[in-house]
Amino acid sequence: MTEHNKRLAALREGIDEIDKELVSLLARRAKLTTQVGQIKAETGMPVYVPDREKALIASRREQAKRAGVSPDLTEDLLRRIMRDSYHTQNNRYRCINPDINQVVIIGGAGALGKVFVGLFEKSGYTVDVVERDDWGKTSTTSLFARADLVIVAVPINLTEQVITSLTFLPGTCVLADITSVKSAPLKAMLKVHSGPVVGLHPMFGPDAPGMIKQVVVVCEGRSPQAYQWLVEQMKTWGANIHFSSAEEHDEAMAFIQVMRHFNTFVYGAHLQGEDPDLDSLTVFSSPIYRLELAMVGRLFAQSPQLYADIIFNNPANFALLRRFHQRFGEALSLLENGDKTAFISEFNKIGSWFGDYARKCLVDSKQLLLKADDDEMLRKS
């Protein structure tokens, strides 16, 4: 046994040495990617180059195979390393439109507003933030008078009210908003301002450390050529731009945001009502269930007002939720009547509707579920 312990200790020392080398490699790699970031900032090359990323990963997967190392392991590690270098190595971006003298972000002290302020600053623009207390001050008035771009980044319930008050912008100023609904703010912007107008929805939370690989929905308002530079600028920040009509966007959001947040809310209400022991629930959960429970839990650590605003925003969505409620009741009746045959036939019908997507999800999600297995938070009981 002592012999075994000695051998084990020696092997562990060897492993530790290799892991030390790994950290050194990371430090060396970061130095190189910082330089790449600098060149990209100088030349305005996009930060995220999908083809380079693909080629890099493909070569290392090949090498891994030859070396008897798992190609999937290699790819996962490289992706994680690249995510880090994207976010830490980019302190400067190219300024796409040096003719812009003044950017104003209303609500720029808020979580998502701050992300935009930071990105504009790193790109060499002059950015000022206007908050509630600044309203009506002489300095604020003169700030707006010289603004080339005004972005409304206030909470959803204040968006329209703030937009409606922007009657004094220069005719050439681009007016934009970043609210998670698009039809109403876009209409309000077009009404109050005669110049260029564009609606934006950055599809990420304030926790995202930047815009790299994130989807930003762009809803054209008026004079697209006047804000083309802004779209290009977001591309240099790494954004994946998706053009859409405000209506199409809002319809999709009803499914994605409203349904999801409301269902999560009800799940929380249900748990509170049933009052199970949370600790014992998590003990019995596999990582993917814990992830789900965590997604419910996290909602209730956030602003009730924000979620009320999102959920109550569009009464047209209530009918969608009502139909979900009805379908839930219908499916439940199948259970209460013990009608397994009807349940299975429904199941098959839905499966046909999903078609290949269902099989694709099954295959693709395997790796994802394994990743959840890695996660220490989801492991803790």
Place this chain on the structure above:
Amino acid sequence: MTEHNKRLAALREGIDEIDKELVSLLARRAKLTTQVGQIKAETGMPVYVPDREKALIASRREQAKRAGVSPDLTEDLLRRIMRDSYHTQNNRYRCINPDINQVVIIGGAGALGKVFVGLFEKSGYTVDVVERDDWGKTSTTSLFARADLVIVAVPINLTEQVITSLTFLPGTCVLADITSVKSAPLKAMLKVHSGPVVGLHPMFGPDAPGMIKQVVVVCEGRSPQAYQWLVEQMKTWGANIHFSSAEEHDEAMAFIQVMRHFNTFVYGAHLQGEDPDLDSLTVFSSPIYRLELAMVGRLFAQSPQLYADIIFNNPANFALLRRFHQRFGEALSLLENGDKTAFISEFNKIGSWFGDYARKCLVDSKQLLLKADDDEMLRKS
């Protein structure tokens, strides 16, 4: 520009060299961990040693900090590497009870059954599989007559029926099942067999490449000392054993499994009924929404019978689902009445019920959401 391109090409070559070194490091590391795995198999040391893992990660985080490398990045990489080495380097496990001459797994050709067959084989046990066609054969009868352990691993709807037919097992034989409900199978086993009985629920799907770090629920039946070796054996496979009564287990499962699968089913029915364009939904989704949609999609690529069996299994669960349905309707009425104040007050009440857990979820889930951002499948539109 050409100058920039040259510098960029040189930097990229440097990055490629570092990534090549990374793959070589992985190959060298795998050789060492294979040897560690062999020593552990010889001595019966547990595969997963939490303290060693903690210490290893803590030292490398420290080193990373000193080297200006992100400690979180370092930890994520090491965890991913360790997951791989746990699963690929363990081809042998110590045999905890060499006195066991015959293990029989009924339904051992099924997905989860196979995992057990593999683990017993890697631990040096003689394992035979009995499938439907083997039933009643002379060879099967003599197999059961010399069995020291019989594990029922058939689909949930056949479990009780199969158990009830096991009237002929030797009195010293341990009888176990691995169904996802525990009360009914345990009762049936205690009734049909006078020897040692234990109910098991391995809380992972057949995609998991082993038992390392996975939770296995153990429900004591009769004569625990007779199957203590089995519990110890699962520990050497890396399992995280959780003892529970069958009732407590089944109650938790009603929340975790039944609620979840049924809600997912209804969500699928809702999507089919509303018939949105799936492609355009995913375009508008951030990675975490796509994960959710993928979890819905994957259900419908699986066996309708399996999910029907799980959901219909216990009529006591229907009342729980009915109460969820009612709460959904009540919350929806708040929306339809435009009662934001009541919604917010409900929200706060639920938040108090979740207590610290909610804040913990919010903090812990940030890293997880970033991990979803890494995932290529969730990035694809």
